[in-house]
Amino acid sequence: MQLQQLAYFVAVAETRHFTHAxxxxxxxxxxxxxxxxxxxxxxxxxxxxxxxxxxxLTPAGEALLPLARRMLADxxxxxxxxxxxxxxxxxxxxxGATPSLCAGLxxxxxxxxxxxxxxxxxxxxxxxxxxxxxxxxxxxxDLALIILPLQSSDxxxxxxxxxxxxxxxxxxxxxxxxxxxxxxxRGRPLVMFRRGYDLREATLTACRQAGFEPRFAVEGGEMxxxxxxxxxxxxxxxxxxxxLDGRPGLAGTPLAPPGLRRTIALAHxxxxxxTRAAEAFRATLLYYLAEAAHDGxxxxxxxxxxxx
Numbered sequence: 131m132q133l134q135q136l137a138y139f140v141a142v143a144e145t146r147h148f149t150h151a152x153x154x155x156x157x158x159x160x161x162x163x164x165x166x167x168x169x170x171x172x173x174x175x176x177x178x179x180x181x182x183x184x185x186x187l188t189p190a191g192e193a194l195l196p197l198a199r200r201m202l203a204d205x206x207x208x209x210x211x212x213x214x215x216x217x218x219x220x221x222x223x224x225x226g227a228t229p230s231l232c233a234g235l236x237x238x239x240x241x242x243x244x245x246x247x248x249x250x251x252x253x254x255x256x257x258x259x260x261x262x263x264x265x266x267x268x269x270x271x272d273l274a275l276i277i278l279p280l281q282s283s284d285x286x287x288x289x290x291x292x293x294x295x296x297x298x299x300x301x302x303x304x305x306x307x308x309x310x311x312x313x314x315x316r317g318r319p320l321v322m323f324r325r326g327y328d329l330r331e332a333t334l335t336a337c338r339q340a341g342f343e344p345r346f347a348v349e350g351g352e353m354x355x356x357x358x359x360x361x362x363x364x365x366x367x368x369x370x371x372x373x374l375d376g377r378p379g380l381a382g383t384p385l386a387p388p389g390l391r392r393t394i395a396l397a398h399x400x401x402x403x404x405t406r407a408a409e410a411f412r413a414t415l416l417y418y419l420a421e422a423a424h425d426g427x428x429x430x431x432x433x434x435x436x437x438x
Contacts, residue, residue, distance in 0.1 A: 133205050135169040136198040138162050139177060143195050146185045196268065203269030207405060221407035222251040226262040226274035228328070229353035230370045231394070234429055235293075235419070236275070243414040250407045258326035263287065266399055272408040277328040278393040289395040292419065296431040297332065297390040298382035300357065300374060301366045309386045312340045319347030319365035321356050328392065333368045336390055371431030393435075 141151035142162070152159035170177050177191035187195065223243075227236050232254065240252060255265060259277040266274050267286055278289060299310050315337060322344075323330040337344045347365035353373065360367050361379040368390065374382045396412060398404050404412070423434040 131169065131172060132165075133202065135165045136202055138165050139169060139191075140195065140198050140202065142166065142178065142185065143187055143191065148185065200269040204402060207269070207272070207402065220249050221247070221405065222253065222272075223405075223407050223411045224253045224255070224270065224272045225411065226255040226257065226265060226271045226276075228259055228262070228275065228277065229256050230373045231275050232256045233353070234372045234375070235422075235432070239415045239418045242418055243411050246414065247407070247410060250410075258323070258330075259328040260331075261326045263397070266397060269399070269402070272398065272404060273412065274397050276395055276397050278395050286400050287397050288400050289397045291393050291395045291435045292416065293394040293435060294391055294433045295370050295372065295394065296384070297329070297368050297392065298371045298374070298384055298431070299366055300360050300369045300380050300382055302361060302363055302379065303381045306381055306383055309384045311386045312336045312390075313342075315344060315366075315368075316340070316342045317345060320344050321351065321359045321365040321367040322346045322349035323356055323367075324350045324352065329368060329370075332390060332392060336368075372429035375429055 138151065138155060138157075141154050142148055145151045145154065148163055148166075149159050152162040155162060166177065173190065173194070175190035176188050177194060179186045179188055236254075240254070243250070244252060255262070255271060255274075257265070262271065262274040262276050263280060265271045266276075275292075276289070278291065280287075280289075299315070320333070322333070334344065348359055351359060353369075356367050357369070357373065357377065357380060359365070361377070368385075369382075370392075371382050374380050396415070398408070419428070419434055422428045428434065
């Protein structure tokens, strides 16, 4: 089994078309088809069903696809790790982060890292925490800033708690209460994040523990869309306090004690050592956060977790 064969297999699986896969891989279609047949022979099972011109994965192909993606990702990581041995003049960091962090803390940390390591390529994936955990497990990310606790136990990840942040109720400016209780959300129209966001699960869990099902005015948005919908008066939303900075069209009402808080952690796969570039980014990020905590420039509602 060769990595090239696996790359051809993944291309066909994703395009569901041999000619399109060959174009993506920049190889002649007969050569790609031959390599797929060789792989099928070696594995002892067909990987694709080609009935009536439709290309679909067989059960064997379905089983191989996530493994092939991970093997290709790991091979690319290994290649870049070797290239990084020349003093981090080259390399790559594939970083995942939630939208609230991308819009807040992360930009300045990335700028500092780019200044110190200009030859290292930075790739940032912005998504909900549950999606980032999935991408880490698949080998598609080197590091990710995720939210704890995880929705499901995943022993394949190493997590390092770095920050805690408060959640608030976002609404248009106007007459405000000093605080709100979770029970005050009963019957109020909520703007709800799409599935895959930890904020969605945190809000639903808190409401259900208070004995009611929340009412959605609209659901399915990303962070920017949710905030804009709240500004437009469609409803209220539970969000991290720091995303309201620079948004005069929104106000944040604290939740009554004990409130809602979440823990931000830096995570990587347990079975793959982070590359030198990823370790350098981790060090840069932690140093930047420590400086920000010391000089009081962390966004409101954010607290650094001591790494003693």
